[in-house]
Amino acid sequence: MQSWRRKSVWLALSASWLLLVLLGGFSLLRLALPPRPRPRAPQGWPRWLDADLLQSFSQPGELPEDAAQPPRAPHGGSCNWGSCFDTSKCRGDGLKVFVYPAAGPISETHRKILASIEDSRFHTFSPAGACLLLLLSLDAQTGECSSMPLQWNRGRNHLVLRLHPASCPRTFQLGQAMVAEASPTVDSFRAGFDVALPFLPEAHPLRGGAPGQLRQHSPQRGVALLALEEERGGWRTAGSNSSACPWDGRCEQDPGPGQTQRWEMLPNATFCLISGHRPQAASRFLQALQAGCIPVLLSPRWELPFSEVIDWTKAAIIADERLLLQVLAALQEMSPAQVLALRQQTQFLWDAYFSSVEKVIHTTLEVIQDRIFGTSAHPSLLWNSPPGALLALSTFSTSPQDFPFYHLQQGSRPEGRFSALIWVGASGQPPLKLIQAVAGSQHCAQILVLWSNERPLPSRWTETAVPLTVIDGCRKVSDRFFPYSTIRTDAILSLDARSSLSTSEVDFAFVVWQSFPERMVGFLTSSHFWDEAHGGWGYTAERTNEFSMVLTMAAFYHRYYHTLFTHSLPKALRTLADEAPTCVDVLMNFLVAAVTKLPPIKVPYGKQRQEAAPLVPGGPDTGPKLQAPDPNCINQIAAAFGHMPLRSSRLRLDPVLFKDPVSVQRKKYRSLEKP
């Protein structure tokens, strides 16, 4: 027992001593050896012992209080917005622009620009009433250099427009005039005062313009990663696995199969490498935008177009040319999400601001108007997300939630109620039955009757659960789309007195509209087609397998489209609608399609068989204002838009259980199915 205990004690003792020796030995060894440089934590800025005693960099009382003369910034010959532009002339109507008439014969570009300004809502014929005077200074070759105009006034409130950088020799001092120039150099550009324009090719279309080349959201598989500019104006693509080699030119000697290809016009690649100097780089930049090829700009020494309002970091990569290899590596590693976003943004920007001369000019004026408006200018979101600032008028609102386009980005929802706007045309019968049906909808907030005929207003209307307002309109058809201040809801149900709808049709259509607040949701449709025989557009209200327009005599849409219709459409188009009333439907559909780039939405219309006939334009008992489809109208409108914005849809949105073989009692919108 004892020996066992002793043994174990000794065992424990010797074990612990062994441990001691081992540990001690190591320590001694470590002492003997010179200390190895250990990876140390970075030594930061010292924490001073007397940090709390340090003095502040300035004492509040010490700030200079009395400068001798009124503090004014030195002008030094250069201008900025505050000092060189007189906004007092722009009160009231906002921006009004006067264009100096050309002295001699004018070039094609010049004519296009003049036309686009004269068509715009900014134009005025009187230089005295204008807030901005615009001077076109174009190519020196055509001998168009302007001399100093009459109302020059040292250039105050003047904008000198130069579409091409190598323009006129300066025949006079610019003075206080702003310069809108195609891709100006960063050194001469005065930010916030001058406007940077894109470098437009000679043949740039006046209106509409070629749409972007992007046909799908994500890059096609197998498409080249990089496109490089060629000497003679073409593009060369490089395979994705040889991203670095095209730069030093060695690949050209060894073009593998499909490695390098020539592209005459537009690049077909994910990224377009653009270096070099303007104007070449600037025109390449525009080509890349159109092609949906993400521009990779290497140290551009020129100002990007409309950089004051466009956030180019969302659509292009501006990199340092000295870090080329790093840039190429970064491009290859770029996440699909980033590529997707950049590509789509290039297309949006191209379509919104660059595809036609008209858009470029209007954008220029819009930029200047935003400066004048100050706090009520477009917020950045409106400039940088579809449909763009030209189509989202800041005069309507500056809160993105008020528009139909930004609900997702803002995390908001359209209002849950609508206003019914009933137009009483020639028939002059108070639409009592229709009012009752619409007022029966739980979503209806108010009913407005637009009395637009010769007969006197009836003094008595039916009792309704919702407020009813009667507006005595003029006799013009375009009045139907006037932004009446009495309309208080986001959604408008536009109706004709002769329309006939049931309450559940209205309810269902409105619920659908809430999912698509930027589109028109209608019951009756027509579709457009290309008429080979006449070489023009035509449209028909016949029932077909697809449609591209909904009739506004029964349709839901956002009230913003009233503002857009009245304030952004050229006057000529609205007059056209007044003269040929069937046109108004076409015009409204063109407008909404041009904004959304999507087709309208059709919902089921129950009473189609019995009562559809009087509703369809061209039906038997239509009044004098409803005529058969007028191909002239659609062609005129298409010409004014410069392109065909209408898109066709092949679907109709029905209630989920529509005509399904289940008990009618289970269906929410059962009355839609009654024969």
Added chain:
Amino acid sequence: MCASVKYNIRGPALIPRMKTKHRIYYITLFSIVLLGLIATGMFQFWPHSIESSNDWNVEKRSVRDVPVVRLPADSPIPERGDLSCRMHTCFDVYRCGFNPKNKIKVYIYALKKYVDDFGVPVSNTISREYNELLTAISDSDYYTDDISRACLFVPSIDVLNQNTLRIKETAQALAQLSRWDRGTNHLLFNMLPGGPPDYNTALDVPRDRALLAGGGFSTWTYRQGYDVSIPVYSPLSAEVDLPEKGPGPRRYFLLSSQVGLHPEYREDVEALQVKHGESVLVLDKCTNLSEGVLSVRKRCHKHQVFDYPQVLQEATFCVVLRGAQLGQAVLSDVLQAGCVPVVIADSYILPFSEVLDWKRASVVVPEEKMSDVYSILQSIPQRQIEEMQRQVRARRENWLAWGSQAWVTQKTGPSRNQPLIINDRIYPYAAISYEEWNDPPAVKWGSVSNPLFLPLIPPQSQGFTAIVLTYDRVESLFRVITEVSKVPSLSKLLVVWNNQNKNPPEDSLWPKIRVPLKVVRTAENKLSNRFFPYDEIETEAVLAIDDDIIMLTSDELQFGYEVWREFPDRLVGYPGRLHLWDHEMNKWKYESEWTNEVSMVLTGAAFYHKYFNYLYTYKMPGDIKNWVDAHMNCEDIAMNFLVANVTGKAVIKVTPRKKFKCPECTAIDGLSLDQTHMVERSECINKFASVFGTMPLKVVEHRADPVLYKDDFPEKLKSFPNIGSL
């Protein structure tokens, strides 16, 4: 120590003889051993602690003990600042090298005291603010203490206030810095530039190519894309902790709180007060304060005394007028108080204007228009004012918190911004977006940025790729392949063979179809294999289809593809399902009954964009993907959640309800639509909702049918006649 070891080795022989004392002896022995162990243990850690405490000593120096550098009177002076400097001309990016984290490295020179030939100091060694600023940089990820790896150099010479330094000598001090090299890649911080009488708007110290982070730049001195505009620090608002105020109307509409305004401007603002009465408050210095009251904290209007900066919280708008200098410390006070600044300083470059959108958080009025300020502000709608107040608050919290805490914690605060802005210039592809800089957190939380935001209708010619997930039901699979191959727009068929124990049938046995058919064998039997972004998928549209869905007609599938083209950012599917809130159980419930609403479509037969495959595989939040694979269920619900969450949009259910042969039981053969199944699916919804932190699914009451569906119209003229028949 060695001796004691020897002694103890011999020791054991003695112990048996010392019976009476052996207990004590053992105890002593053990204590020695224990002590030795402790000592050795200590030794193990001792050198380290000695070293670190040395470091500690090094750091805990006094500012007064820093080395003194004597500057000879004839030492070189740098050139004046070069106004044409840009990043690509004056900045040496090669020093920034390639960093995988896309992050520049900043070096701070050690603090020294500079004196001239006569021993007179050139400037105050360092101010409290500059010390805090350097501390913040040093604590950030950008800091490096290795001068050879640095891309940006920050001199410790304090030039925050030009009036406290001698210009020529400071410039000489800069020029002798070890890596000065004409100031390339050097960053100077200055808040109060210029001196009497003309008050330049940028630091007058010659600095050659150095970048300047300055408070009070004007458009004439600011080098766009090179310099950084910073706010002027206000010691007052750092000392006073102001409570947060929600947006809404305040007691005063417009407030002017600045002292020492130029008489001309004071006249102008006082005229405003006379004209608009109570709603405008114009304050000035107090003249009749008793001794001992801090005069900088008080403002007076006639004989009324107000606490400053607290009074700023009482106003909707606060005037920030230029003084001799453009940048005014009052801007910091105003922002801190949550008052919307009205900046009246022509040509002033607002702080961080390169990235911050000041239009959303301030009103800029030209000096010329000062008399109209009131009417300009009145014309701003109340909603926009509230939005501005929210922006001001967010700005205060995120970027301009000038309280001393923020200086040090460096998570927020301006000292973080300067390296960031420069970092973004060098690595633009890793830059922070406009929204991240400017959107308040509330908007960020609720907003959705749809990855497929461009309104596009993809061309029909592209077609779609059908992906059939299969395990071993070969016969049924072949039938599905034959059926699907009849769809005109099908461009490729991909069979995902999920059975590792069995080889797919031989090539000759597969049905002959007109489009390429490809079989992909997977490494593991996982449900997520269905959503893998296979290289073989060349079209944007993908049709996911189970190997037992044989009841869909060619018309129905073709129509489904047409619908997808009109809604390429949504899930377009056939059988629809709904989620409901169970009020009794207080959780979500899965519903497959015939309801009037849908919020999900089953991916047993659904079209979607192939980008969602990428998202599902690589960007699915939390552990959902593994959870799905482990439970062998709910991959379709996960996909519905993912798409709804990223696009903010509802699904589209196509065509009328059909009798599907239990489309949900793909994983486990023979499991019927019974109670346990529904419970499991409900669990999935609750699990996913908790991972996403929200319920992203959107409920709609519509489905898509062909335009003429069930219309009284000749069937043979309809594009898709064969729809809805059982």
